[in-house]
């Protein structure tokens with residue numbers, strides 16, 4: 001569904017992505033892991049067209065996305081930190097985004113599950129960090145996109161809100177969507193993801209299913225399997 005080929009990106013002298021090639025199939029939840037600063041968000045932003053790679057290509061459903069725009073309608077994005085006009089009310093933000101895509105199919109399930117209507121008249125600037133995350137999650141899923149890119153989606157969410165989001169992720173996966181999740185929480189990845197892509201220092205360290213990782217390391221917990229691979233220098 002998304003194919004990345006020989007992607008390179010530098011910021012000044014710092015090479016953040018080094019010849020990254022990977023293929024993400026539909027109907028999977030892929031967790032993107034790796035140390036802080038490894039290049040995970042930069043890769044996501046390249047897919048979204050928010051960062052232009054220096055070299056390489058990204059294809060969605062067989063077509064290059066570089067310097068194109070229409071494909072973005074197929075992707076829902078939840079950023080690590082959602083930035084909104086502080087003075088706008090929650091209702092105004094949601095209406096504004098809806099207005100941009102008048103003819104799109106609407107999936108407002110998360111608006112209901114998070115009871116966002118109850119805070120519609122609050123200003124974005126007055127929301128707690130977790131509530132702001134709920135708005136970001138609701139917006140990411142709002143247009144029923146084929147692909148979801150979620151950057152540390154449960155960071156800051158309370159346990160109930162996090163469960164609701166995990167449930168939603170699994171529900172959308174069943175519909176054949178591709179969901180990429182950046183996360184540092186291994187227990188959570190284990191609950192929702194099928195595959196793990198590990199990026200270290202701008203390069204892919206491994207891309208395997210959770211079952212393969214456990215089998216290869218003979219560990220039954222993902223956190224231990226990943227720790228073992230990282231410390232013992234396994235590659236695949």
Ligand SMILES: Nc1ncnc2c1ncn2[C@@H]1O[C@H](COP(=O)(O)OP(=O)(O)OP(=O)(O)O)[C@@H](O)[C@H]1O
Nearest residue numbers: 011014016034035036037038039040041042043080
């Ligand atoms: N706009 C930018 N200008 C300059 N350097 C940047 C920019 N965006 C990211 N970087 C640098 O690129 C590197 C990779 O950043 P990126 O955000 O992709 O990492 P990450 O793997 O998502 O990290 P984290 O787990 O901390 O979110 C970091 O060293 C970061 O400082």
